[in-house]
Amino acid sequence: MKYRLLQLLIFVVFISAKAQTNCNNAFVGKVLDSETSKALEAIITIEGIANAAITSSNGSFKIDNLCAGTHNYIVSLLGYETQKSVVAIPQADKLVIKLKPSIQNLSTFTKVEHKREEMEALGKVTLKEIELTKAQGASIAEGLKSIAGVSTLSTGNNVIKPVIHGMHSNRILVLNNGIRQEGQNWGSEHAPEIDPYIATNLSVIKGANAVRYGSDAIAGVILVEPKKLSEINDLGGEVNLAGFSNGLGGATSTIIEYCNKKVTALKVRLQGTLRELGNANTPNYLLNNTGAKEKNYTAAVGWIKENYGVDYFTSNFNSEIGLFTGSHVGNLTDLENAFANSTPRSEYIGKFTYNIDRPKQVINHNLHKVNAYFYTVYAGKFSLVYANQNNTRSEYDAHRPRNAYEPVKNNPELKFSLNTQTLDFIWEHNPAKGFSGSIGVNGMMQNNSYTGRNLIPNFIMQSGGLFAIEHYVKGKFELELGARYDKRWMRVIKRNKNNTLSQPTFNYNVPSATIGVVYNYQKIIIKSYVGTAFRAPAINELFINGVHHGNATFETGDENLKAEKAYNASVNFIYNSNSFLNAELELYSNYIRDYIYLQPTKPAVLTVLGAFPTFSFKQTNARLSGLDATISLKFLKNLQYTIKASVLYARNLSSNSWIELMPPNRLDNGLKFNLPKNVVLETNAVYTMRQTRTNTNVDYAAAPNAYTLFSCNFSKTFNIKKTKIAAVVGCNNIFNTVYRDYMNSFRYYADDLGRNIHIKIKLTF
Amino acid sequence: MTEIQKLYRITTGFKKIFIALLLMLALTSCRKQPQIPQALVNEPENITKVKLTFTDSANASSISTASWSDADGAGGNAPTVDNITLSANKTYFTTIEVLDETKNPVANVSDEIFKEAEKHQFFFTKSNANVAITYADADVKGNPLGLKTKWKTGSNSTGNVSVILKHQPGTKVAAPGDINAGSTDIDVSFQITINN
Numbered sequence: 002m003k004y005r006l007l008q009l010l011i012f013v014v015f016i017s018a019k020a021q022t023n024c025n026n027a028f029v030g031k032v033l034d035s036e037t038s039k040a041l042e043a044i045i046t047i048e049g050i051a052n053a054a055i056t057s058s059n060g061s062f063k064i065d066n067l068c069a070g071t072h073n074y075i076v077s078l079l080g081y082e083t084q085k086s087v088v089a090i091p092q093a094d095k096l097v098i099k100l101k102p103s104i105q106n107l108s109t110f111t112k113v114e115h116k117r118e119e120m121e122a123l124g125k126v127t128l129k130e131i132e133l134t135k136a137q138g139a140s141i142a143e144g145l146k147s148i149a150g151v152s153t154l155s156t157g158n159n160v161i162k163p164v165i166h167g168m169h170s171n172r173i174l175v176l177n178n179g180i181r182q183e184g185q186n187w188g189s190e191h192a193p194e195i196d197p198y199i200a201t202n203l204s205v206i207k208g209a210n211a212v213r214y215g216s217d218a219i220a221g222v223i224l225v226e227p228k229k230l231s232e233i234n235d236l237g238g239e240v241n242l243a244g245f246s247n248g249l250g251g252a253t254s255t256i257i258e259y260c261n262k263k264v265t266a267l268k269v270r271l272q273g274t275l276r277e278l279g280n281a282n283t284p285n286y287l288l289n290n291t292g293a294k295e296k297n298y299t300a301a302v303g304w305i306k307e308n309y310g311v312d313y314f315t316s317n318f319n320s321e322i323g324l325f326t327g328s329h330v331g332n333l334t335d336l337e338n339a340f341a342n343s344t345p346r347s348e349y350i351g352k353f354t355y356n357i358d359r360p361k362q363v364i365n366h367n368l369h370k371v372n373a374y375f376y377t378v379y380a381g382k383f384s385l386v387y388a389n390q391n392n393t394r395s396e397y398d399a400h401r402p403r404n405a406y407e408p409v410k411n412n413p414e415l416k417f418s419l420n421t422q423t424l425d426f427i428w429e430h431n432p433a434k435g436f437s438g439s440i441g442v443n444g445m446m447q448n449n450s451y452t453g454r455n456l457i458p459n460f461i462m463q464s465g466g467l468f469a470i471e472h473y474v475k476g477k478f479e480l481e482l483g484a485r486y487d488k489r490w491m492r493v494i495k496r497n498k499n500n501t502l503s504q505p506t507f508n509y510n511v512p513s514a515t516i517g518v519v520y521n522y523q524k525i526i527i528k529s530y531v532g533t534a535f536r537a538p539a540i541n542e543l544f545i546n547g548v549h550h551g552n553a554t555f556e557t558g559d560e561n562l563k564a565e566k567a568y569n570a571s572v573n574f575i576y577n578s579n580s581f582l583n584a585e586l587e588l589y590s591n592y593i594r595d596y597i598y599l600q601p602t603k604p605a606v607l608t609v610l611g612a613f614p615t616f617s618f619k620q621t622n623a624r625l626s627g628l629d630a631t632i633s634l635k636f637l638k639n640l641q642y643t644i645k646a647s648v649l650y651a652r653n654l655s656s657n658s659w660i661e662l663m664p665p666n667r668l669d670n671g672l673k674f675n676l677p678k679n680v681v682l683e684t685n686a687v688y689t690m691r692q693t694r695t696n697t698n699v700d701y702a703a704a705p706n707a708y709t710l711f712s713c714n715f716s717k718t719f720n721i722k723k724t725k726i727a728a729v730v731g732c733n734n735i736f737n738t739v740y741r742d743y744m745n746s747f748r749y750y751a752d753d754l755g756r757n758i759h760i761k762i763k764l765t766f
Numbered sequence: 767m768t769e770i771q772k773l774y775r776i777t778t779g780f781k782k783i784f785i786a787l788l789l790m791l792a793l794t795s796c797r798k799q800p801q802i803p804q805a806l807v808n809e810p811e812n813i814t815k816v817k818l819t820f821t822d823s824a825n826a827s828s829i830s831t832a833s834w835s836d837a838d839g840a841g842g843n844a845p846t847v848d849n850i851t852l853s854a855n856k857t858y859f860t861t862i863e864v865l866d867e868t869k870n871p872v873a874n875v876s877d878e879i880f881k882e883a884e885k886h887q888f889f890f891t892k893s894n895a896n897v898a899i900t901y902a903d904a905d906v907k908g909n910p911l912g913l914k915t916k917w918k919t920g921s922n923s924t925g926n927v928s929v930i931l932k933h934q935p936g937t938k939v940a941a942p943g944d945i946n947a948g949s950t951d952i953d954v955s956f957q958i959t960i961n962n
Contacts, residue, residue, distance in 0.1 A: 329949055330949060330950075331933070331949035331950030331951060331953075332950045332953050334950060334953065335949050335950050338946050346937075346946070346947065348936065348937045348947070399933075399949060400933055400935065400949075448800060448801070449800070450800070450801040450803070451803065455803070458803060459800040459801050459802070459803045460800050461800040492800055493800070494800045494801070494802055494803055495803065496803050498838040498839070498841070498842040498843070499838065502802065502803075546841055547840060547841065548840055555840065555841065557841070606840060606841055607836075607844060607845055608836065608839075608840040608841075608845070609813045609814070609816065609834070609836060609840075609845075609952055609953070609954060610840075610950055610951070610952065610953050611950065611953035611954070611955075613840075
C-alpha cells in the first residue's frame, strides 16, 4: 500500500517536473550499513522537491527526472542516523551512502519504538478482514468460529459464547481494547458484551500461554482491538450497513475519526452501532420472541506525541435479547414434554414481530479507560492504564410475578451489577540484541451486587498480579518465557436460608508460567509451548444454589473448591509454500488438576415445582486433548481449497468418563475463487459430527445427529473517488437444512436457524 | 534544551498524571465491604406452602387440611408433606391456598391466581386412589380454574394425588383444559388414604 502511494507520488512529481527543461537526469546510488556493509532499504528524499525513493532489496535506488544542479538529499531509515548531504546532478559516479546505526539519537530511536509491533504472544491467530465481516452485525463468537479450534456455546440464536479447545466462560479472558472484560461471564447464557463493529482486529491466543493478560486464562485469550488512535491522521471514517433475511433485520455502524493537520497530536474517534432483528426462522417454523436490539457507542480522544501520549476511551453497550418463549420450562415435566415434541407447541411459533417480550435479558456494559505512556531513551516504554467498567444484567422470567405491586411488576426477577476497576502498569524494555520483553503489575477490584432472586451472593474482590515476559530471537529460533503470580482476596456476604448473613473470606494464590519455542526453517515453522496456569473458582462454582430454569436442574456450589491448575502443552507445525500448499497442524494436551465441573448428584431436590435433578460443582482431574488442522491447496491461480478439522477428547480421569458438553468433531471445507475485477466467491461446507463422546443417562436428550451446513459469500471491493467500498452478499444454511446444535442449549426445544441471506456494505473514507 | 532535559520535563509532567490516576483508584477503593444483600422478603414470588382444606359436604363442621410446605424455599431443608386422609364414599368441597411465607405479611398467592384466573388452571393427577376430582369454579370465560374442587371418594384405597398449577397466558383452553400447555408453577404430590 505504501509502495503504491509512493509510486503515485513519484508519478505526480514526474508529471509536474516534465514541464521544466533539462530535467531528465537520474540520481542513482546504493545504501549500505556502515558497519556490516549490508544492503539497506532506506528512504531517499530530495530537499525542496517532493521527490523520494525507496531502495530495492540490494540497497540501490534511482530517482529520475531531476534538473541539473546541486540537490540536498536526505537518507533515513528507522534505527539509523539520518544522513543529509549534497549531490551534483548530473552525477559522475553512482553514489554509495553508508548509514550509521543509531543508539543514542532520541528522535530516531523513538521512531523505531513506534514502528516496532507490540510484542505479541506466540501463537496468536488474527481473523482476516473477510472473516471479521462475518462477526459484524452478528456476534464476536460467530466470527471467531472460522479459527480452527474455536467453537461456540449458545443459548438460542442471540446468546453466543466463544469456546476454545472445549473451554469457555471463566476459562477464557476477553480483552476489549486492552481491558479485561468483566461481566457475569460465569454463566453459559451470558455472552461477551462487546460490539463486533469496534474491532479492526479480532484475535485468539490458544492455550495457557498468555501470562501477559491475566490469570484464569487456561483455555486462551480473545483480543478485540479497535484501530489505534495513532493511525488517525486526517478526517476519515467508516459506514457499515448490514441486512439479514432471517429475522428481517439489520445493523448499521458509523465511525468518524479526526485529526487536525495543525494539531497532529490530537486524535478523536466516535463510533456508534444500531442493530435490530425480529423473530428468527428455523427451516420449518418461526421462533417467537427471538429478536434482539442493540445500541452501542464508543468514543476515544488522545493526545499522541512521539515520545508520550494520553488517551481516553469509553464504550457503552446496550442490548435487549429475547429468549424463545418455548424455552421457558417450569420443571422437569415441562422439559420432558418439550423433548417429546419434535416441533414446539403451536403457541410458541409462527408469529413475526420485532417486539421483545419476557423471557428476556437486558444488558448494559460501560467502560471508561485512561491510558498514559511515555518512552525513555534508555529504559523503554512505560504505560499506565486505568479502567472502570460497570456491567448490569437484568434477567426477566417468562411471567411477571403475580404478587408484586404495580411499581415493581416490570422489574427483572434477577439483576446483577458488577463494578470492576483495573490498574495496569507496564514497562516494556528497549529491544536489544534480540531480546524484547516487559514487566508489569495488574491490580483489580471488583464489587458485585444483586437484587431479585437469590442465585449468587454479593461479593467484593481484590486481586493483584505481577508478570514478566521475555522474548528472544536469534536466527531461526525464537524463545519466549513468561511468568506471573496473582493474589486474590474475596469477601462474600450472603443471605442464608434462615435470612441471617454470613461473610466468608477467600484467598487464592495463583501462579502461571509459560515457555514457547519457535523454529523457522525456510518454509517450515515449528512452534511449541508448555504452560501452566491457575484459575481460582468463580462465584457461581462456590455459591450457586438454586434452580437453573434454562435446563431444569438444581445447581449447588461448593465453598471449599480449590483453584484449577492447568498444564498445557502444544505443538504447531506450519508449512507455507505460498504457491501450492499451506498447512498447519496443532496438537495439544491440557491436563487440568482439580478441574471444576457440574456432576449429577443424588437425591433430586424436591421443590414446589416438583423434583429437580441436582448437579453439584465437583473437582476432578481432567485431560482435554486434541488437534486442529488446516490445509490449503491452490489448485489454480485463482482457486484455493481449504479444509479445517477439529477433534477434541475431554476425559474425566478420576471417574474414567467423558466430560459433557464438549464441541463435537468438525470439518470445514472451503473453496475460494478469485474472480476478475476484485470479486471473490467463497463457499463453505461445514460438517459437524454427532457428539458420541458422552456418558449414558446424564443428558435429557441424546446428542443431535450429524449435519452439514452450506454457505457462500460474494465479495467485491472497489473505489469511488476516495471512498473504498467493500460489499458482501452471502447466504448461510443455503439449503435450509434442519439441524440441532449439540452446543446450543435450545436444542432441547427447537431446531436451529434456517437460511439467512445477508448483504453487508462497508464504506471507508 | 537537550533531549534528556526535554525528556525529563515530559517525565515529570507524566508523573503527575500517573499520580492522579493512582489517586483516582485509591479514592474509589476505600470500600472494603460488599453491599449487604437484600433480605429474602424482597425476592420475587417464592411459593412456600400449598394448603388443601377439605370440608365434608354432608357436615360443614367436619374440616380437615393437608399442607405441602417448604419454609426455606428450594434447596436447604426438604419440604414437609402431610398425608391426605378422607372417608370413603363421601363428597368433599376442597379449596387450595397458595402462600409465600417468606414475605411479611405472608403473601396470599392464591388471591393473585384468582385475579389472573384466565391465565391459570389447576390439574389433578392421581394414582391408585379411588377419588374423582371435579372443578367447582371457573374463570370469566367459564373455563375451569381449580382453586375450588369437589372430591368424591370411593372405596378404601391408598395412593397419590398431584396438584399441578399451570401458567397458561393466552394458551388456556376450554374444559377439561390442556395440562401440557404453558409452564408449571406448582407441582406437588400428596399421599392419600381413603378409609372408613
